[in-house]
Amino acid sequence: MHTKPLGITVSRHILDNQHLHPEATGELSSLLIELIVAAKTIAAEVNRAGLADILGQAGKTNVQGEDVQKLDEYANSLIKRRMSRCGYLCVMASEEEADIIPVTEGYEGKYTLAFDPLDGSSNIDVNVSIGTIFSIHRRRSVNGQGEETDLLQPGRNQVAAGYIIYGSSTMLVFTTGQGVDGFTLDPTVGEFYLSHPDITMPERAKYFSVNEGNTIYWDDRVRRYIDYLKAENRPTGRPLSGRYIGSLVADFHRNLISGGIFLYPSDRKNPAKPRGKLRLLYEAAPLAFIAEQAGGRAITDDGRDILDIEPEELHQRVPLIIGSKAAVDVAARFMAGEEPEA
Ligand code: P6P
Numbered sequence: 001m002h003t004k005p006l007g008i009t010v011s012r013h014i015l016d017n018q019h020l021h022p023e024a025t026g027e028l029s030s031l032l033i034e035l036i037v038a039a040k041t042i043a044a045e046v047n048r049a050g051l052a053d054i055l056g057q058a059g060k061t062n063v064q065g066e067d068v069q070k071l072d073e074y075a076n077s078l079i080k081r082r083m084s085r086c087g088y089l090c091v092m093a094s095e096e097e098a099d100i101i102p103v104t105e106g107y108e109g110k111y112t113l114a115f116d117p118l119d120g121s122s123n124i125d126v127n128v129s130i131g132t133i134f135s136i137h138r139r140r141s142v143n144g145q146g147e148e149t150d151l152l153q154p155g156r157n158q159v160a161a162g163y164i165i166y167g168s169s170t171m172l173v174f175t176t177g178q179g180v181d182g183f184t185l186d187p188t189v190g191e192f193y194l195s196h197p198d199i200t201m202p203e204r205a206k207y208f209s210v211n212e213g214n215t216i217y218w219d220d221r222v223r224r225y226i227d228y229l230k231a232e233n234r235p236t237g238r239p240l241s242g243r244y245i246g247s248l249v250a251d252f253h254r255n256l257i258s259g260g261i262f263l264y265p266s267d268r269k270n271p272a273k274p275r276g277k278l279r280l281l282y283e284a285a286p287l288a289f290i291a292e293q294a295g296g297r298a299i300t301d302d303g304r305d306i307l308d309i310e311p312e313e314l315h316q317r318v319p320l321i322i323g324s325k326a327a328v329d330v331a332a333r334f335m336a337g338e339e340p341e342a
Helices: 010-020 027-048 070-084 121-126 212-217 220-230 248-258 280-293 325-335
Strands: 057-061 067-069 089-094 111-119 130-138 160-166 170-175 180-186 191-196 207-209 260-264 297-299 320-323
Touching: 010 027, 010 180, 010 191, 027 070, 027 111, 027 130, 027 160, 027 170, 070 089, 070 111, 070 121, 070 130, 089 280, 111 121, 111 280, 121 130, 130 248, 130 280, 160 248, 160 280, 170 191, 170 248, 170 280, 207 220, 207 248, 212 220, 220 260, 220 325, 248 260, 248 280, 248 320, 260 325, 280 297, 280 320, 297 325, 320 325
Parallel strands: 089 111, 207 260
Antiparallel strands: 057 067, 111 130, 130 160, 160 170, 170 180, 180 191, 260 320, 297 320
């Protein structure tokens, strides 16, 4: 169990850790603190959603062809408005927006922000945990408004990545490349307090998370790996327990804390999504950065490290296998066509 040195706010933690980056100018710290204000505002709205007339479909569809729910729209608009004038970004990308999002003229900075404002939104109306995911890179272009190429960088270049999970409590989990820390929101004070310092993902997986409704659409190698996880072999802790919430942030967070593996592999279900459903820039890459920083691993279903993929387009989809290192290492062997027994 973690000791919980209560009372350390996330702002204090960010500023105290700034010394870990000798070249730090404080801009990344200020960017993170600004993003956290947006997160607190979204948390308040999400927790009120059951009461406010903000539930249900907003009647539009996003670039993914998915119904946009009002909370999605609210979270997207709020992050755009707050971050556009923060002075530390040159360009943004959102799951909810087809094109890159410019920042306010005169407020251009040296970082980029890619975000999924409210992932798992199909769960909003049934009160299942949902989350915001973010990824921050240093710009490649020199100055002024950023370009798409500033966003299309491999995940290994990220300077920070994190998520906020709106669940039984609201938690912020993020990394700046010096390990992973978790903060829990005290809604009575409106502050995130350090509650999970230096999170490490258990080496052994306790859970496996995958939508088995897609089994008939998977490649044989994936089917064989899932059967391996479900087979009895006590020395390797099998069978694992199945846990699938259908909300990436919630499934990932449980596996990060308790040990587990999440898979959303390529499937033949929808020819338009040959590489699976999840997006590289603002879902797979930020979570892969967190996973690796916490001692885990993240690969595609052809064995490539997620963090090494050179993005080609803003909303690029990627198959994702992410979680406890030992389980992902075995998954990589199955994806390479091996059939390890133990
Ligand atoms: P399926 C939610 O819509 C989401 O993008 C992720 O949060 C989640 O992991 C996945 O899709 C669930 O997809 O096809 O299993 O319903």
